[in-house]
Amino acid sequence: MTSWFQAEGQVDAFSPVIQEASSLLRKGELVAFPTETVYGLGADARNTAAVEQIFTAKGRPSDNPLIVHIAESGQLDGLVSECPEPIRKLLSAFWPGPLTVVLPVRPGAVSPRVTAGLPTVGVRMPAHPVALALLRAADCPVAAPSANRSGRPSPTRAEHVREDLGGRIAGIVDGGPTGVGLESTVVELAGGRLHVLRPGGITAAQLRETLPEIPVEAAGQPAGGEAPKAPGMKYAHYAPRGRMTLAVGSDPGQVCAAIQAQLDEARRRGERTGVLAFAEHAGWYDADCIAVCGSLGDLTTAARGLYDALRRLDEGGATWILAETCPEEGLGAAIMNRLRKAAAGRILAV
Numbered sequence: 310m311t312s313w314f315q316a317e318g319q320v321d322a323f324s325p326v327i328q329e330a331s332s333l334l335r336k337g338e339l340v341a342f343p344t345e346t347v348y349g350l351g352a353d354a355r356n357t358a359a360v361e362q363i364f365t366a367k368g369r370p371s372d373n374p375l376i377v378h379i380a381e382s383g384q385l386d387g388l389v390s391e392c393p394e395p396i397r398k399l400l401s402a403f404w405p406g407p408l409t410v411v412l413p414v415r416p417g418a419v420s421p422r423v424t425a426g427l428p429t430v431g432v433r434m435p436a437h438p439v440a441l442a443l444l445r446a447a448d449c450p451v452a453a454p455s456a457n458r459s460g461r462p463s464p465t466r467a468e469h470v471r472e473d474l475g476g477r478i479a480g481i482v483d484g485g486p487t488g489v490g491l492e493s494t495v496v497e498l499a500g501g502r503l504h505v506l507r508p509g510g511i512t513a514a515q516l517r518e519t520l521p522e523i524p525v526e527a528a529g530q531p532a533g534g535e536a537p538k539a540p541g542m543k544y545a546h547y548a549p550r551g552r553m554t555l556a557v558g559s560d561p562g563q564v565c566a567a568i569q570a571q572l573d574e575a576r577r578r579g580e581r582t583g584v585l586a587f588a589e590h591a592g593w594y595d596a597d598c599i600a601v602c603g604s605l606g607d608l609t610t611a612a613r614g615l616y617d618a619l620r621r622l623d624e625g626g627a628t629w630i631l632a633e634t635c636p637e638e639g640l641g642a643a644i645m646n647r648l649r650k651a652a653a654g655r656i657l658a659v
């Protein structure tokens with residue numbers, strides 16, 4: 310049985326729903342909660358048995374480390390053995406917010422299952438009143454990956470969590486739809502450079518603006534030496550159930566025509582067709598299922614709606630999916646990173 314805690318509207322650490330949910334966490338149970346990025350599946354990061362349940366509930370490979378969530382900057386020093394000045398600058402600019410920093414872990418501060426045996430730990434302070442209230446009430450560092458079954462799109466609504474994990478976890482705190490819609494940006498300072506291990510809610514341009522003196526290496530860029538990697542980046546992620554291909558080209562009219570030709574052919578073969586489109590072009594398509602993620606003119610809406618759109622393609626039963634793409638600037642870098650994974654790298658060049 311999974312308890313449902315309704316926490317929309319104003320809550321703080323003393324609200325009864327938050328008290329109940331946090332007492333489950335303190336007892337070593339799993340509780341899903343909203344953050345400004347996606348819903349997280351929380352466990353007491355110091356409790357190995359609790360952390361192990363995260364991997365079981367999600368079906369997640371155990372060599373993929375978890376992000377530790379905190380409510381106060383003061384908790385950071387208890388978790389890490391050092392925090393260089395440039396990282397402190399980032400924290401004062403972007404915390405609370407969608408930025409995870411990877412730092413040397415303080416021995417014994419969290420279960421080794423959290424770090425997957427690495428000498429480092431990823432830490433973030435979420436900018437969501439419900440998450441902060443829960444973390445304060447739990448009064449412990451909380452390990453929390455996205456609250457989806459491994460390989461499914463990350464949850465941006467409490468209902469998504471119930472679809473994937475209902476019956477497998479102790480509680481779900483419903484704080485309404487999340488804001489950013491994509492996971493946090495994960496960064497690590499190494500060799501005098503800031504490496505973006507996973508693009509996310511904070512853009513490379515924002516990082517560069519805050520740290521003008523430090524080179525910022527975008528995810529996947531060669532770093533002139535051994536580049537640190539987020540272990541999670543190697544897994545196929547965020548996949549809809551149907552086979553998805555990204556249509557890439559500079560002329561929107563030609564891209565739409567190429568997508569429609571593929572859809573028509575797939576339909577003749579008996580596939581159930583789906584399109585993932587931006588609002589500006591959605592009316593151009595004839596398909597069994599058309600999912601709009603958001604507007605090309607405002608990529609914050611596309612980031613917010615992307616995972617929900619992928620889930621709607623599943624609900625629509627689409628087996629053959631073509632997706633539009635966006636320029637890889639600003640939030641577009643994170644959107645395209647997730648789209649490429651959802652499509653397992655399949656590209657239709659137009």
Ligand code: TXA
Pocket residue numbers: 344346347348349350373374375376407409411424427429430431433435453454455456491492493494495506507538539540541542
């Ligand atoms: O927005 C988010 O970050 C969400 C919400 C719930 O806070 N959480 C999330 O966690 O996306 P998860 O576990 O799904 O993603 C963790 C990412 C993975 O790519 C993992 O490999 C990387 O962070 N990571 C965690 N610890 C790391 C470490 N010590 N070194 C390198 N990468 C690390």
Ligand code: MG
Pocket residue numbers: 454455463
């Ligand atoms: Mg995830």
